[in-house]
Structure formats: C-alpha cells, structure tokens
Amino acid sequence: MGLLLGVHVTPADVTDREGAKPLLEGITVRFPRMELIWADQGYDGAPFEGWVKEHAGCRLEVVTHVKPILWTKEGDPPPPPPPERKGFVVLARRWVVERTHAWGGRNRRLSKDYEGLATSEEAYICMGMVFLMLKRLS
Numbered sequence: 093m094g095l096l097l098g099v100h101v102t103p104a105d106v107t108d109r110e111g112a113k114p115l116l117e118g119i120t121v122r123f124p125r126m127e128l129i130w131a132d133q134g135y136d137g138a139p140f141e142g143w144v145k146e147h148a149g150c151r152l153e154v155v156t157h158v159k160p161i162l163w164t165k166e167g168d169p170p171p172p173p174p175p176e177r178k179g180f181v182v183l184a185r186r187w188v189v190e191r192t193h194a195w196g197g198r199n200r201r202l203s204k205d206y207e208g209l210a211t212s213e214e215a216y217i218c219m220g221m222v223f224l225m226l227k228r229l230s
Contacts, residue, residue, distance in 0.1 A: 094192040096221040097123060101210040108134035113143065120149040130155055130185045155186045196220050 100115035112135065120126055129150050136154045144152040164170055196202045199220040207213040 094188045094195075095225065096192070096217070099214045099217045101213045101217075103210075109137070109140045112140075113147070116144060116148040116150075118147070126150055128153055130188070132186060132189070195224055199223070 098115050098119070100111060102111040112131075116129070127150055129144065129148070129152050131152060131154050133154060133156060135152065136156075141152045144150055196217060199216070201216045202220050205213075207216065
C-alpha cells in the first residue's frame with residue numbers, strides 16, 4: 093500500500109545500506125508477518141542481503157530492470173536483440189516507493205529540507221503520514 097512502517101533519517105554521507113541497518117534491525121518483532129522487503133538497486137549486494145536475512149528475518153528483493161529472454165530453436169541463429177528502451181521505464185514495485193515520496197512532498201514542511209535535526213525531520217515525516225491516513229479514514 094506504500095504506507096510508512098518506520099522512518100530513519102541519516103546524514104548525506106551515510107550509504108543507503110548502512111542507513112537501513114538501524115531501521116531494519118529487529119523489524120519482524122514489530123511486524124511479525126513481514127516476509128519480504130523490496131528495495132532499489134542502492135541496496136543490492138550479497139553481504140547486505142545476508143545481513144537482512146540474519147538481523148531482520150526477511151527476504152530482500154532488489155527491483156531491477158528485466159532483460160528479455162530470447163528463445164530460438166536449436167540450430168537456428170539467434171535473433172537480433174530488441175531495441176534498447178530509451179527514456180523513463182516503469183519498474184515493478186518501484187512506483188510504490190516513488191508514490192509514497194510524492195505523498196510526503198505534498199506537505200509544505202516536507203517539500204524542502206528545512207530541518208536541522210534528523211529527529212525533527214523524522215517527526216514531520218511521521219506527522220505527514222498520520223495526516224494522510226486520517227484523511228483517508230474520514
């Protein structure tokens with residue numbers, strides 16, 4: 093659904109993988125039915141996938157561009173590859189994350205980086221999602 097389960101704001105010099113660890117550590121304690129985490133290519137890599145399995149108790153699936161498989165009969169020459177897609181290409185499940193970021197951007201306080209403290213930014217992100225959920229309930 094794209095609703096927020098947790099927030100962790102880090103400085104810009106912290107990598108995505110390192111920034112995700114405090115957020116994901118023990119997440120299945122709070123959400124015991126969670127089995128799968130979708131992530132973008134910034135979280136790719138066997139060491140991080142192993143860390144998520146061990147510490148978060150979930151499976152990590154990185155959303156990537158799918159390369160088409162070309163089928164041929166045995167002995168036939170391979171067909172030429174399809175032309176490369178240019179421009180924007182929608183990735184499966186990636187739109188959920190982008191849509192959630194767009195929802196946050198509708199709040200004036202979240203449209204720019206106004207906050208000096210990470211904790212203030214986390215609080216405003218949570219409040220924005222609370223307002224969004226309350227609006228949907230009413």
